[in-house]
Amino acid sequence: MRKPILTLFVFIALFGISCNKPAEKKDGGSDTIANLMPDMAGEGQWKTEGEVRCYKGEELFDYMNGGAELYHAYGFKRACVQDYKKGENLYTAEIYEMENSPKAFGIYSLDRQGEHPSIKQDATYQEGSLNIWKDRYYIRIFIPQKGSNIKEEIQSLGEKAVSQIKNEGEMPSLVKLIPAGAKKDTASSFWQMIPLNNIFFISHENLLNLTGDSEGVTFLFPAWKGDVRIILIRYSDSKQAKDSFEKFISGYFSQPSSPKGGDEYKGKKGEKMVIAKVKDNYLILSAGADEAETNKALLESLKPLEVK
Known part of the structure; x- marks a missing residue:
């Protein structure tokens, strides 16, 4: 056996890999994961960049090259992605819906080294990256560049995102x-x-x-x-x-x-x-x-x- 290798997952978690192919757009329906995206319209200088991009099933391979197999191993169903900007800081928020709550925790559990802000159900913050687990959802918010107020801003996005998810789930x-x-x-x-x-x-x-x-x-x-x-x-x-x-x-x-x-x-x-x-x-x-x-x-x- 060799030492733990999380290179692939950490690279994806910190930087993300995307393409321009949207599988679906936000339609306002209550059954779409896109409606869980944080609405920052009334939160000061925040604004969205571009449209929500959504992916389901095998379409996840269009969004991330080489990382989708890992998500499918945890019962991936669908995901939506939205970019947000505040001042010069550009963030990407991703919400993944998994098969159930234990498997959502599973994908979250792959990288829990860092600070743990008080965001339910569980959250981990590393420099420029916030991972959250709640119910059957796994949320990643990240910014690839350095900037001011990043920790506070990224956590405000995370808190807004989890407020949209009403239930809490079971751990494995x-x-x-x-x-x-x-x-x-x-x-x-x-x-x-x-x-x-x-x-x-x-x-x-x-x-x-x-x-x-x-x-x-x-x-x-x-x-x-x-x-x-x-x-x-x-x-x-x-x-x-x-x-x-x-x-x-x-x-x-x-x-x-x-x-x-x-x-x-x-x-x-x-x-x-x-x-x-x-x-x-x-x-x-x-x-x-x-x-x-x-x-x-x-x-x-x-x-x-x-x-x-």
């Missing part, structure tokens, strides 16, 4: 099983291999049998010799978990011994010690620089499963 259920000792803001939810590989590369093959039905969460556990990566997946039953355990071991390690009959396997992958363990309908992977610390993180991460 596996998030509740993250141990108290996990590193803050490192938990990411996933249902397919694409997001997991984008966080922590395993294989281009689907070695974990992730097809969209099995829920997973990954997070970091602090350790003296470097953070330990934990991957926890819940399958529909114990047989699927065991089959995935054996498939992972056979395909991931260069010369694995047969795992049949056992529920735990330890092996080296590059500089990492990797421990895989199956328990009931759960599969848990732990990867770190030191075997003792990797095993300790695994045991700590198993504790919530004992009392679930």
Whole structure:
């Protein structure tokens, strides 16, 4: 395994990639996501730039080159984009409607490092970029250039956007099983291999049998010799978990011994010690620089499963 790689997602999140092909325009209908766009007409010097551009299904590939697969892995349905300007500052606001609230949280959870302003349900601010999760919606507002008052202005756009969304949604259920000792803001939810590989590369093959039905969460556990990566997946039953355990071991390690009959396997992958363990309908992977610390993180991460 190698270190987390969020290069593609962070690049898209900070700068956006767009084209000029609108799939639909704002029509004022209550059922269109375009109506969730912030109305800044009565907010001082704010003004909109151009029309709302909306995309659904495969049309998202027209908006972002190379990033749409990641959104589709979280049940993407449709999105709308609007540019806003205040003085010399030009912002882009994007609102994504996902399949459900847990998956909207999932795409949001890929990049939670930064400040957390008090915008419901959850928000993360980095320099020039604000990400928000509320109900089944994921909102990104960003500005590529530097300027004055950016933090205040971008948060005012975000607050206006979430005020249009009346309901709050549920987080993925596996998030509740993250141990108290996990590193803050490192938990990411996933249902397919694409997001997991984008966080922590395993294989281009689907070695974990992730097809969209099995829920997973990954997070970091602090350790003296470097953070330990934990991957926890819940399958529909114990047989699927065991089959995935054996498939992972056979395909991931260069010369694995047969795992049949056992529920735990330890092996080296590059500089990492990797421990895989199956328990009931759960599969848990732990990867770190030191075997003792990797095993300790695994045991700590198993504790919530004992009392679930």
